[in-house]
Amino acid sequence: MADVDRLLAFDRDHLWHPYSSAAETAPPYFVESASGVRLSLRMPDGSGQDVIDAMSSWWCAIHGYAVPQLDEAARAQLARMSHVMFGGLTHEPAIALAERLVALTPPALQRVFFADSGSVSVEVAMKMALQLHVGTGTGRTRFFTIRGGYHGDTFSPMSVTDPVGGMHSLFTGILPDHVFAPVPPAGVDLPDDDPAMAAWERETRRLYAAHADDIAAVILEPLLQGAGGMRFHSPRVVQVLAELAREHGALVILDEIATGFGRTGTMFALERAAVVPDILCVGKALTGGYLSLAAVLCTDEVAHGVSSERAGGALMHGPTFMANPLACSIALASLDLVQDNDFSTQVRGLEVGLTSGLEPAGALDSVVDVRVLGGVGVIQLREPARVGELAAAAMERGVWVRPFRDLVYTMPPYVTTPEDLSTICDALVQSVATVHG
Ligand SMILES: *Cc1c(COP(=O)(O)O)cnc(C)c1O
Numbered sequence: 001m002a003d004v005d006r007l008l009a010f011d012r013d014h015l016w017h018p019y020s021s022a023a024e025t026a027p028p029y030f031v032e033s034a035s036g037v038r039l040s041l042r043m044p045d046g047s048g049q050d051v052i053d054a055m056s057s058w059w060c061a062i063h064g065y066a067v068p069q070l071d072e073a074a075r076a077q078l079a080r081m082s083h084v085m086f087g088g089l090t091h092e093p094a095i096a097l098a099e100r101l102v103a104l105t106p107p108a109l110q111r112v113f114f115a116d117s118g119s120v121s122v123e124v125a126m127k128m129a130l131q132l133h134v135g136t137g138t139g140r141t142r143f144f145t146i147r148g149g150y151h152g153d154t155f156s157p158m159s160v161t162d163p164v165g166g167m168h169s170l171f172t173g174i175l176p177d178h179v180f181a182p183v184p185p186a187g188v189d190l191p192d193d194d195p196a197m198a199a200w201e202r203e204t205r206r207l208y209a210a211h212a213d214d215i216a217a218v219i220l221e222p223l224l225q226g227a228g229g230m231r232f233h234s235p236r237v238v239q240v241l242a243e244l245a246r247e248h249g250a251l252v253i254l255d256e257i258a259t260g261f262g263r264t265g266t267m268f269a270l271e272r273a274a275v276v277p278d279i280l281c282v283g284k285a286l287t288g289g290y291l292s293l294a295a296v297l298c299t300d301e302v303a304h305g306v307s308s309e310r311a312g313g314a315l316m317h318g319p320t321f322m323a324n325p326l327a328c329s330i331a332l333a334s335l336d337l338v339q340d341n342d343f344s345t346q347v348r349g350l351e352v353g354l355t356s357g358l359e360p361a362g363a364l365d366s367v368v369d370v371r372v373l374g375g376v377g378v379i380q381l382r383e384p385a386r387v388g389e390l391a392a393a394a395m396e397r398g399v400w401v402r403p404f405r406d407l408v409y410t411m412p413p414y415v416t417t418p419e420d421l422s423t424i425c426d427a428l429v430q431s432v433a434t435v436h437g
Contacts, residue, residue: 004030004042026388029400034065037413037420039400051400054410054424059226059258061289063337064413070288073333077326086114086322093328100335101295104267106276109297113315114323118257118283119152121294122219124317125279126156128298128306129217129251135311140216141176144208144250146237148183149221150228151255160219162228179211181241184233188223188272188373192236201240208244217251217279218244222269223373226258230378230407232371235273242275251302252276257283257294261335262343263411265351265374278302288334293327338414346414350375353418354410357425364429366436368406377425378409379432389435397427408432 008027017028033040038050056062063070077093084091098112115121126143133140143160150165151157158166159175168175181204185196208215218241225231238254245252252275259269260282266272270280279302283294306315321327354377361379362370369380385403394401401410401424408431410424 004044004046008044029391029395036066037064037416039065049395051395051398052412052416052420052424054394054399054401054412054428056285056411056413057289058284059263059411060284060287062261062263062285062343062414063288063334063341064415065289067288067337069333069337070290070330073329074290074326077329080325082326083321083324085320087318091323091325091328093325093332094323097295097328097331097335100332101282101297104335105280105297106270108276108278108299109280110300111298111303113296113298113317114328115283115294115296116319116321116324117152117292118281118294119154119157120319121257121281121283121296122151122157122160122255123154124296124315125253125255125281125298126160126217126219127317128279128296128302128315129253131311131315132251132302132305133216135305135308137310138216138249140214140250142211142214142216143178144181144211144215144218144241144244145178145220146181146184146204146225146241148225148228148231149219149255150226151219151221152257165228179207179215181207183231184237186231186233186371188232188234190234190236192234197234197236200237204240205244208248212244212248212250215245215248215250217253218242219253219255221255221257222259222273222275223264224259224269224376227404229405230371230376230380230409232373235275238270238273238275242273242277251278253279253281255281257281261285261338262347262414263375265344265347267338267343286334287327287331288337290330290334291324291327293324293331341414343414347375349418350377350412350414350416350421353421354425357422358429361429361432364433364437366432375414376409376411377428378407379428381406381408381432381436383436386435390431393431393434394427397423397430399424399427401428401431 030042031039032042041049145160148162150161222238242252254277280297287293354372358377361367371378387403
């Protein structure tokens with residue numbers, strides 16, 4: 001058995017954790033293994049505890065852990081090769097996965113670039129848009145997006161992430177200055193003629209018109225702004241941005257890294273808006289949470305535009321681990337499961353369970369909003385979440401949860417049973433009640 005105390009001491013002194021300070025004192029929990037929807041933790045006193053993962057490991061592990069079909073896909077691919085370079089070489093896992101992605105997404109999207117993470121896929125999408133405009137000679141270099149978004153942590157994605165959430169003020173003069181429309185009014189089902197919606201559309205159109213000649217592309221997360229604040233907006237928001245782009249000769253980039261593969265109830269959130277992007281980014285759940293892999297899909301028009309002589313003649317991007325065969329094989333097996341398990345029924349079940357299970361939180365003094373969309377359940381607090389205390393309180397109730405800002409939320413694995421789902425909901429509601437009142 002691992003000497004957890006010693007390992008945690010080394011972790012504290014030598015490792016970075018996400019969004020952490022080197023001076024941070026709260027120790028992380030030590031995971032020994034994971035199976036089904038549960039993480040097996042080893043506590044410093046040597047005791048073990050199993051907890052339900054209400055986060056799906058940051059929204060990726062949609063089928064849970066130690067999934068026999070995904071394990072088998074990994075083993076079968078390991079026996080052939082775990083990796084080869086993608087420059088000048090190709091292989092069946094990449095080709096088969098590209099075929100699947102082309103079949104699953106709108107017919108206009110015909111070309112696939114495999115990246116090694118979501119942020120890199122957004123880098124590639126933005127580079128494609130900029131390069132295309134070099135090719136057409138418009139000189140356009142700016143992006144148009146909405147506040148409250150999140151597109152990744154490397155510099156280009158960070159430049160279109162919410163200026164406050166992305167800490168743009170730290171990087172003034174280094175970060176390119178893009179154009180941000182207001183946060184859209186809340187609610188997926190908000191009617192198009194709602195006054196707040198009409199006001200948002202007016203302001204967004206006005207802002208866009210002021211910059212139209214500079215805008216290379218619009219970029220947004222359809223329906224769900226994830227790490228930027230777990231906000232939901234109506235399909236109309238996606239349509240307005242796409243219309244503006246089309247009217248003014250800009251491209252449409254949709255970032256479905258969080259929403260892709262069923263999380264909001266449809267395979268892709270863009271289906272609800274009936275918007276076909278020029279460029280689409282997918283990632284996170286693509287490999288069922290097993291390995292890091294993302295993909296950028298684009299139209300033939302974009303692909304050929306970027307490859308034109310005037311645009312440089314080639315897309316200058318090629319990560320070392322591009323199209324990693326192991327990741328591609330597991331992604332194929334994961335997509336089989338998404339379809340065989342009937343994800344839409346699974347996610348509908350999550351939506352029903354989360355809606356009734358989280359509802360009691362609405363009565364708490366500390367809570368300003370409770371909202372659910374597909375397999376996403378959010379409790380929004382009046383004040384910043386006391387993350388450590390909330391996690392500990394949920395853990396006592398058998399659930400792993402990692403709140404951020406003023407948000408206590410869950411994105412459970414699709415395979416979560418109704419019993420486990422109600423354990424998650426009870427743990428969230430009771431933890432909020434205990435810690436925040
Ligand atoms: C997580 C996320 C990213 C970044 O993906 P990484 O794999 O963490 O680099 C980009 N866009 C959205 C919408 C995301 O949710």
